[in-house]
Amino acid sequence: MLNRRKFIQISALSSSFLSFQKKSWAGSGAITKPIVISTWDFGKQSNVEAWKILEKNGSALDAVEAGVKIPEADPNIQTVGYGGLPDRDGRVTLDSCIMDHLGNCGSVMCLEHIMHPISVARMVMEKTPHIILAGDGALQFALSQGFEKINLLTPESERAWKEWLKSSKYEPKMNIENELNDKKAASSAETMAPLYLAGGPYNHDTIGMLALDASGNLSGACTTSGLAFKMHGRVGDSPVIGAGLYVDNEVGAATSTGVGEEVIRSVGSHLVVELMRQGYSPELACKKTVERIVNRNPASAKSIQVGFLALNRKGEYGAYAIQKGFTYAVRSSKLETLIPGKSIL
Ligand code: ASP
Numbered sequence: 001m002l003n004r005r006k007f008i009q010i011s012a013l014s015s016s017f018l019s020f021q022k023k024s025w026a027g028s029g030a031i032t033k034p035i036v037i038s039t040w041d042f043g044k045q046s047n048v049e050a051w052k053i054l055e056k057n058g059s060a061l062d063a064v065e066a067g068v069k070i071p072e073a074d075p076n077i078q079t080v081g082y083g084g085l086p087d088r089d090g091r092v093t094l095d096s097c098i099m100d101h102l103g104n105c106g107s108v109m110c111l112e113h114i115m116h117p118i119s120v121a122r123m124v125m126e127k128t129p130h131i132i133l134a135g136d137g138a139l140q141f142a143l144s145q146g147f148e149k150i151n152l153l154t155p156e157s158e159r160a161w162k163e164w165l166k167s168s169k170y171e172p173k174m175n176i177e178n179e180l181n182d183k184k185a186a187s188s189a190e191t192m193a194p195l196y197l198a199g200g201p202y203n204h205d206t207i208g209m210l211a212l213d214a215s216g217n218l219s220g221a222c223t224t225s226g227l228a229f230k231m232h233g234r235v236g237d238s239p240v241i242g243a244g245l246y247v248d249n250e251v252g253a254a255t256s257t258g259v260g261e262e263v264i265r266s267v268g269s270h271l272v273v274e275l276m277r278q279g280y281s282p283e284l285a286c287k288k289t290v291e292r293i294v295n296r297n298p299a300s301a302k303s304i305q306v307g308f309l310a311l312n313r314k315g316e317y318g319a320y321a322i323q324k325g326f327t328y329a330v331r332s333s334k335l336e337t338l339i340p341g342k343s344i345l
Contacts, residue, residue, distance in 0.1 A: 031315050036054060036212075039255065042080075057213070060213040063211045064220055072117065078228075082115050088231060093110045094110075096224070098118060099253075103248070106126070107240070120133075123141070208244065218311065238260060243256070244269060248273050251273055253310065254269040254270075255269055257307045293306055307319060307326040308320055324343045
């Protein structure tokens, strides 16, 4: 049996091992600010817009809103905003949320006909007593605030949907989002089908953006058209506070991309932030959260993608995904780069 002294010695040893493990991932002590990070290759262009605000000592909240509006308005990005791939009924429905350093947050779910759902989410946060508006209620609110009603379905996305209708196979699986940016592939006729099928590589992807401003405040934004050819009314993780995005100014912020159902089950972004609160570095917090998802169902994890991105209040950042192929973009006064995310598989 352990005597008391032995027990204390062992506990002290294991807690110092744990703190060594956490510290060894925690990076340097210097604070990097301002800084902005965001998911996928299109994050690089989005960071440029966010940086214009951050470098003039603007707020992280303004920066993340401005940043994610870039892919929202780009018809060539078929996974976010205008030009996003529709649901199985041919309707483009958008999910977005935003959160600031005070814990204020706003979200829109299944919003149609509006180019910038992130700005509507911000208005929900700032002008209503609520956090979430969904569907027609979100649209009516947007219109009452002066947003223009537009058709979000571009001819390219309509064509992809019609191709999909020929088989109507619905198996949202792995993503290889960055192949979407392969212009050669995107211009070839076959890319409309079968690669755009729901189970194919182009079926999803989201921009999640996190920023730390010169005042030391964190904010985040997350916006998507969700899984391509989803059931009408399906809402993913992206507009769910705690799942697709979470910000706690005392600790850090996190966001996610990939199969939203898995992220919601694990309340992923909140878990990443809580792990950072316990002392884990952003990268290790993301890794542990991805492991939680994989361990829950290792067989199904082989065929899906989920990735997390995190930034702590010192400006340290990191990411982790289930599959290879996840990238994220970083912009600070010293750095403007795209980083391949590490992965479990
Ligand atoms: N997370 C998004 C959703 O499930 C899609 C994605 O990021 O690929 O709606």
